[in-house]
Amino acid sequence: MAGPHVLIIGAGLGGTSLAQALRKRGIPFSLFERDTFEGARFQGWAISLHSWITSDLLESTKGDLPDLGTVGITAHLGVPSEGAILNGEDTSEIRRFSEGPGFQFIRADRAKLRSWLLTNIQIKWNKRFTHYEENEDGIQAFFEDGTSYKGDILVGADGISSRVRHQLLPYANTGTNRLNLGVIMGEVIAPEEQYRRWSEIAASFYVGVSDGRRIFVGLKSIADDQKSAQYYWMYTWSDQQASQESYWTAKASKEELHTFVMNHLEGLHPTLTEPIRETPVKGMLQPPLQMKDMVPPELPTGRVTLLGDAIHPMTPFFQGEGGCQAMKDSMSLARFIEALPSNGKGVQNALEKYHNEMRPRAKESVLRSRAAT
Template sequence: MVSKDHSPHVLILGGGIGGLTLAQALRKKGIPFSIFERDSEQNSRSQGWSIGLHTILDDLKASIPDDMPSLETVFHLHPLQFPSQLAVYQAQDPSQRHGVTDDGSGKLLRANRRRLREFLSTGIQVEFGKQTAGIKENDHSVTVNFTDGTSANGDFLVGADGVHSIVRRHLLYPNEDKLKRLPIATIIGEVTLENEDMERQLELGHSCYIVRADNDITGSGDLVMFMGVNDVLPDAKSGLYYWFLIWPDEAATQRLHWTATASQQELLSAARAMTKNFAPDFKAIVEKTSVEGMRAPPLVMHDVELSPEDISSGRVALLGDAAHCMTPFSGQGGVTAIRDALDLARALSRVAEDGLRGAHLEAVMAEYRDTMLERGVRAVQLSRDAITKSKLVREGVPFAYGQFSAPIPLEKIRL
């Protein structure tokens, strides 16, 4: 524990996974903090879909307080007992698959994002409805002004405020934000499946699977379908599923891409047309999706790459999407945000324990910044290349979740 006489007060903007992880790590170290979230309450908007946690689980467990529930409570397939698994297929052949499966060690944990956020909220008081209006900093403190007329003052400010980060723009000012729209288009659907339909999807991939189609199959350019389980319902025989259709499209860099203005019916019709030559098992989930299950408009894909020269080191820091938002195509975003948060908590602990000031403080924070940005840029590039450059991933090559792709035997599942 850190002596309160030397503990800096940390302001955290953003109550998502990265901000909450930082808050928990600071809570364990006895470093005071305040956490602010622009949403009116935790469930005021969609919590997003399931994410893979891997390579950071031991560090995460060691860095959070002992009063936390078991991390296994966030498992997206609970109460089912299947291991996390990601499989890859060619669009017309469900008989051959490869990918990664947890080996029983629990080192690959695919988490339901809502459950993960609730887990990370344990013992944390988040101030909701706090939209940032402005940031002021000097050599000794940082002040955040909110649109409701209130303000907060602290020794450090952490921007965990997502893709459109106000803190990032503050650090980059007067230069332009480096956030960019990518030439990648999407169509997204959500559907509840039960009984035999759910069993077949679990057989194709316990957690999720990827289907890749060449342009001679779809006629619309290289096409990827990603299917994932978001949550298993209490009856353990039905579940919430989501799917993405993803394809390279230079027009997606423009604000008026056709998917942005298409109706739910138009998006569903387009998805069914694009997957019409898929094997029946793969296109079944699209065909079972209702018009109401279509997300309109779909997600816009962004990423951002920063260098140490872009942002100063000192009393304002970034983590997660605020520093290096990325596409979800290599399963790196959530893990990278959590690793950022754990590293930043250690850096702030060094500041607190040593009473560092001036150049020493800047050196510690610069070390965090440089390491975080190097890791983030690498993850951004891998995630972008996963859809814009790579073809179907082959057996035995580095793939996802820090593991190598391997053949996955076909199986039969009965719930």
């Protein structure tokens, strides 16, 4: 079918999901990305795909994409994805995630998932969005290189620092909520004997929680010869001062970050903290993350909308829903656009229906994730 031309700003998981959902429906779109090529920027380590999102992804994409299971971190080894949430003091199990009858669970490599979503999608690379101009006949997007493109709908899928949101909702740019949560992260390469021992806890990742502290340990990759594996981890703790932009971790050296973590593992089970204790100083990551979220605000009526972190950033602590909710936004939006007549009339009404579906769903997810910190 023909339909309104959709301009998508940002080719992350949300923007590429929207492109695929529109492609399946035969709706014209243009996808713009600030990066110069696919691998220009680190895409993050991994994301958990549960049945509620995998079923929607498969329904919303054409049949010419590879098997979705190939994006799993250990798919090439035939090892199923598995995660666990444990008591950080005695390792007793709180919850376990794994594939079972009627339930698909994929611990996906984020770069592989993005490549999967880029299948048969044309991207306009090196396009840094500056602003848009809207009138009753359509919308025009402008870029730093002096180019501009016209369309009927503009979608900001450009992340937590969204330039689209900055213009659409200037009052909301200070609305991101800095959480009272200190964060330190690290990476470590583990030899076979070590990583196989760690994978016995859970093949893909595990979380240990105890008295305001939380550790997350995740598998990034296993070497082709299976002699070593790369892990990453996150240590978090509650601190009222952590919501300040000048919190001490922002300027701390690797040595200071390393010393702090090693001095604050007492009381956590040594089986769970071993990957952290095995991390050398050079494995500390700088600068540490500062956790932010935002309950999605009301959006004005018009031809512009937002999805994912551009409208509802959230912490990764409730099943890592941020990326999945961005993809859910995309597929919901595509369905409302599909319902428009081929002459493109009714854009504002379609976007309002999307907002009415997205905002309560995303708000619930933001608040659940915040409560889980």
